[in-house]
Amino acid sequence: MLDRIRIVLIGTSHPGNIGGTARAMHNMGLTDLALVAPRCTPVTADSVSRASGADHLVNAAPVVDTLEQAVADCTLVVGASARSRTLPWPMITPRGLGEQLPGELATSEARVALVFGREDSGLTNAELQRCHAHVHIPTNPDFSSLNLAAAVQVLAYECRLAWLARREAQSEEPTPPLATHAELEHYFAHLERTLIAIGFHDPAMPRQLMARLRRFTLRARPERMELNILRGILSDTEKLVPQRDDGPA
Ligand code: SAH
Numbered sequence: 677m678l679d680r681i682r683i684v685l686i687g688t689s690h691p692g693n694i695g696g697t698a699r700a701m702h703n704m705g706l707t708d709l710a711l712v713a714p715r716c717t718p719v720t721a722d723s724v725s726r727a728s729g730a731d732h733l734v735n736a737a738p739v740v741d742t743l744e745q746a747v748a749d750c751t752l753v754v755g756a757s758a759r760s761r762t763l764p765w766p767m768i769t770p771r772g773l774g775e776q777l778p779g780e781l782a783t784s785e786a787r788v789a790l791v792f793g794r795e796d797s798g799l800t801n802a803e804l805q806r807c808h809a810h811v812h813i814p815t816n817p818d819f820s821s822l823n824l825a826a827a828v829q830v831l832a833y834e835c836r837l838a839w840l841a842r843r844e845a846q847s848e849e850p851t852p853p854l855a856t857h858a859e860l861e862h863y864f865a866h867l868e869r870t871l872i873a874i875g876f877h878d879p880a881m882p883r884q885l886m887a888r889l890r891r892f893t894l895r896a897r898p899e900r901m902e903l904n905i906l907r908g909i910l911s912d913t914e915k916l917v918p919q920r921d922d923g924p925a
Pocket of ligand 1: 796
């Protein structure tokens with residue numbers, strides 16, 4: 677899933693931001709970087725230093741002239757924008773974007789592009805209108821614009837969270853069956869019988885005992901097997917109680 681998410685930087689002017697982007701991507705397991713008409717040389721001492729070991733992503737990044745070329749094979753294109761524009765466009769949150777990714781990337785041909793703008797002027801309206809949706813990272817409205825590589829970091833993190841959640845869901849052990857209502861009722865009847873037999877519970881003076889034990893047990897949502905253990909304990913307890921002729925059945 678992560679290797680089919682492309683980070684597209686348009687018109688970047690600081691090599692350090694390209695290196696910082698590569699580092700953010702590599703930290704989160706993203707590999708696909710594309711540069712559209714950068715206004716600087718992508719590989720410099722500055723970008724290598726900011727990449728801090730992830731500069732292979734910069735070296736491998738194709739440099740193209742237009743956004744169209746960078747996202748031609750993508751099935752979903754999302755533009756990251758620091759501010760709202762004149763023409764309202766479908767907006768998604770960073771978390772919402774992450775949640776959408778597993779579905780979007782379900783087939784092997786699917787590709788998602790996350791597009792980031794220039795440090796000084798962001799994305800143009802024409803570029804924003806080539807995106808299916810816009811994502812805004814919630815920030816202080818009085819100071820809403822993040823550093824380019826920091827914005828990439830936030831969205832790359834959401835991609836990773838979504839990927840981890842999907843991986844966890846896929847590897848989850850099948851959940852053991854919970855006790856049914858009928859099994860719980862049999863247990864409560866057995867419990868009450870045993871508590872009376874050992875003299876702990878007096879039905880003539882119930883003091884909400886059974887109600888409290890019910891509330892406690894139901895809150896725990898016991899599994900069938902856990903309830904079977906408890907019933908086994910009750911059966912063995914009953915065996916230790918001397919049988920009385922006038923005692924409860
Ligand atoms: N001064 C520019 C912002 C440039 S920041 C402007 O006002 O538009 C460089 C890029 O980082 C932006 O184009 C955008 O892609 C991304 N970015 C910065 N802050 C962001 C935010 N709060 N939400 C989403 N993307 C953001």
